[in-house]
Amino acid sequence: CELDPNLVDRYGIPVLRFKDVVEAQVEVGLGPLHTEYDDKGYAYTSMYLDSSINKWSLDKPAGGEKPWTLIQSLPVHYNTGHLVVAGGDTIKPYGKYLVTLNKWSLDRALPVGPLHPQNLQLIDISGPTMKLLSDTPVVGEPHYAVMIKADKLKPWKVYPEVGYSALTRKT
Numbered sequence: 001c002e003l004d005p006n007l008v009d010r011y012g013i014p015v016l017r018f019k020d021v022v023e024a025q026v027e028v029g030l031g032p033l034h035t036e037y038d039d040k041g042y043a044y045t046s047m048y049l050d051s052s053i054n055k056w057s058l059d060k061p062a063g064g065e066k067p068w069t070l071i072q073s074l075p076v077h078y079n080t081g082h083l084v085v086a087g088g089d090t091i092k093p094y095g096k097y098l099v100t101l102n103k104w105s106l107d108r109a110l111p112v113g114p115l116h117p118q119n120l121q122l123i124d125i126s127g128p129t130m131k132l133l134s135d136t137p138v139v140g141e142p143h144y145a146v147m148i149k150a151d152k153l154k155p156w157k158v159y160p161e162v163g164y165s166a167l168t169r170k171t
Contacts (some may be wrong), residue, residue, distance in 0.1 A: 024068035028054040033081055036088030036098065038125055042071065044088075044098055046080040053083065053100055053123060055130055063128060074130045076121050079103040085125065086147040094149070096126040097133075101142030118142055 007015040031049030038044070041061035045054050055071045057063075065071060080102045086095030100121045117137035124131040163171050 023059070026056045026068050026070060028056055028070055029073065034083055036083055036085040036095075037093045038085060038088065038095060039093050042125075044083060044085065044125065044130075046083045046100060047073075048079055048081060048103075051076055051078050051080060053080065053098065053130065055125070072129055074123065074132065076100050076102060076123075076132075077119065077135070082142065082144045084145040084147045086149065089146070095147065096124065098123040098125050098130070099145065099147065101145060103141065 007017070009015055028045050029047040029050040029052060031047050032054075033046045033048050035043050035045045037058075040063070041058045043056050043058055045056065047054055050073070052073045052075050054073045057065045057067055057069045057071055059067045061067065061071075063071075080100045082101040083098055084101070085093055085098045087093040088095055088098075100123065102119050102121060104116070104118065117139050118141055120136045120138055120142055121132060122134040122136070124133050161171060165171070
């Protein structure tokens with residue numbers, strides 16, 4: 001893409017033309033919100049209005065499908081917003097599962113007070129098609145999450161003695 005010296009904002013930052021920088025557009029459905037990726041050449045986009053997770057191929061999918069194509073639409077319940085795949089927003093995703101963080105779960109769980117539970121749904125993305133594995137009610141709006149391997153965490157087996165400084169990591 002060549003920069004046009006006339007296309008700059010008031011701070012001097014170049015403005016790129018959409019048609020010059022877009023690789024492809026995939027019609028995935030109504031209300032696309034967030035996208036996560038796997039290591040096989042697929043993207044997973046949450047559809048708020050369609051209440052689904054849509055799998056689509058990137059430029060070189062492992063399954064041999066046509067690039068930039070909708071592969072599958074899996075219905076979820078209800079008004080999905082954020083979603084997460086282990087490493088799905090990094091340069092090297094490694095997830096076999098996707099968790100969809102759904103905004104509403106009316107009629108899915110008993111109301112336990114003034115708040116209605118929302119729900120999380122666990123989806124297997126390791127095979128050629130997505131499969132819903134679990135549906136879990138939660139209280140409080142599920143909003144943005146990151147999933148990492150447990151070996152990246154270094155938890156304490158026993159909490160440090162009184163006087164331990166979390167800032168200096170010394171007593």
